[in-house]
Amino acid sequence: MPKPIGFYFDFLSPYGYLGSVGIERIGERTGRGVDWRPMLLGISVLKVMGLPAGPDIPMKGPYAARDWQRTARWMKVPFDPHANTRAKSLSAMRAFAWIQGRDPEQARVFARRLFVAHWADGHDLSETETVASVAAEVGLDADKCLAAIQGDAAKQALRDAVDASLERGVFGCPTFEVGGELFWGVDKLEQVEDWIRTGGW
Amino acid sequence: MPKPIGFYFDFLSPYGYLGSVGIERIGERTGRGVDWRPMLLGISVLKVMGLPAGPDIPMKGPYAARDWQRTARWMKVPFDPHANTRAKSLSAMRAFAWIQGRDPEQARVFARRLFVAHWADGHDLSETETVASVAAEVGLDADKCLAAIQGDAAKQALRDAVDASLERGVFGCPTFEVGGELFWGVDKLEQVEDWIRTGGW
Numbered sequence: 001m002p003k004p005i006g007f008y009f010d011f012l013s014p015y016g017y018l019g020s021v022g023i024e025r026i027g028e029r030t031g032r033g034v035d036w037r038p039m040l041l042g043i044s045v046l047k048v049m050g051l052p053a054g055p056d057i058p059m060k061g062p063y064a065a066r067d068w069q070r071t072a073r074w075m076k077v078p079f080d081p082h083a084n085t086r087a088k089s090l091s092a093m094r095a096f097a098w099i100q101g102r103d104p105e106q107a108r109v110f111a112r113r114l115f116v117a118h119w120a121d122g123h124d125l126s127e128t129e130t131v132a133s134v135a136a137e138v139g140l141d142a143d144k145c146l147a148a149i150q151g152d153a154a155k156q157a158l159r160d161a162v163d164a165s166l167e168r169g170v171f172g173c174p175t176f177e178v179g180g181e182l183f184w185g186v187d188k189l190e191q192v193e194d195w196i197r198t199g200g201w
Numbered sequence: 202m203p204k205p206i207g208f209y210f211d212f213l214s215p216y217g218y219l220g221s222v223g224i225e226r227i228g229e230r231t232g233r234g235v236d237w238r239p240m241l242l243g244i245s246v247l248k249v250m251g252l253p254a255g256p257d258i259p260m261k262g263p264y265a266a267r268d269w270q271r272t273a274r275w276m277k278v279p280f281d282p283h284a285n286t287r288a289k290s291l292s293a294m295r296a297f298a299w300i301q302g303r304d305p306e307q308a309r310v311f312a313r314r315l316f317v318a319h320w321a322d323g324h325d326l327s328e329t330e331t332v333a334s335v336a337a338e339v340g341l342d343a344d345k346c347l348a349a350i351q352g353d354a355a356k357q358a359l360r361d362a363v364d365a366s367l368e369r370g371v372f373g374c375p376t377f378e379v380g381g382e383l384f385w386g387v388d389k390l391e392q393v394e395d396w397i398r399t400g401g402w
Binding site for chain 1: 245249250251252253258259260261263264268271272274275367370371372373382383384385386388389391392395402
């Protein structure tokens with residue numbers, strides 16, 4: 001059995017959202033499935049790489065804001081033009097890490113819904129109410145989830161996952177891993193699928 | 202008659218080389234042709250955006266070095282793994298701007314060959330000998346070309362082109378322009394071709 005496709009994500013990234021939809025489609029088409037893995041852009045970009053946040057970069061920021069909406073239309077993925085592009089993802093990411101430690105499949109469903117709630121359905125994942133209500137949607141106890149976000153176990157689980165992403169060399173979102181190869185960017189989906197189908201080149 | 206595809210390039214970029222091959226293929230397949238337009242990464246990235254040079258960025262630098270070779274194989278484009286990835290492109294870019302002012306078609310042939318000379322054939326475009334010998338290959342007088350690189354006309358022509366690229370919002374290489382839309386990155390070639398064929402979305 002080949003390993004599932006690795007998918008490194010941070011909920012705050014619009015490209016991460018588009019990548020999540022694209023890679024789940026590929027995971028389904030190829031029968032490989034997707035292994036969701038947290039990373040934090042606030043650590044990799046700001047701290048390790050020493051770069052400013054994407055939206056703050058002259059020229060590149062405005063280009064990206066236009067590009068992710070254009071790419072969403074191209075992929076036929078619903079995208080809310082008013083979504084908060086400066087969301088804080090730490091609580092949501094901790095929730096994911098906590099759920100994943102108990103039930104990876106439930107965590108995957110939670111993550112897909114949370115991405116949609118923020119980037120398509122007018123909610124803001126910076127708000128713990130959003131995190132809790134999506135947790136409830138996927139069958140979790142909302143209050144338990146909110147309490148867990150504040151707990152050491154969730155914080156440590158996320159820290160471990162982020163350390164692993166950095167050790168793997170993951171710096172951007174989305175990043176996909178297939179057969180030991182990393183592919184960065186939603187525009188890499190075509191290469192990712194080719195790599196899976198051909199076994200690499 | 203629809204306008205040719207705009208192609209913003211800097212010879213020092215390996216992704217620019219790959220983009221040049223990819224966009225010429227698309228220009229031919231679609232009958233649109235390609236309009237080559239200089240930009241300078243040393244101005245847009247280092248000065249306007251205030252970012253470090255790509256190869257100097259932790260994690261991203263090593264990723265990119267692996268990625269452009271992998272993308273070259275995927276595109277079936279010859280790529281020299283020993284090519285100088287820290288080349289100085291100013292003389293070559295001035296030569297291009299000077300030639301373009303006299304004969305745009307000759308400039309395009311010159312640019313295509315210079316990209317190949319550096320990124321596939323073991324020459325270094327930082328060396329004025331490389332620039333001169335490629336100029337000679339396309340029917341120019343090598344000495345005249347070398348003299349022109351030092352002249353005010355070539356310098357001003359490049360300055361004007363780079364100013365135009367910045368005014369247009371071009372920050373990275375390769376950047377493609379179709380119907381007023383900018384697409385940044387060699388991984389955007391699929392969208393560029395779709396945009397041409399469909400008229401946009």
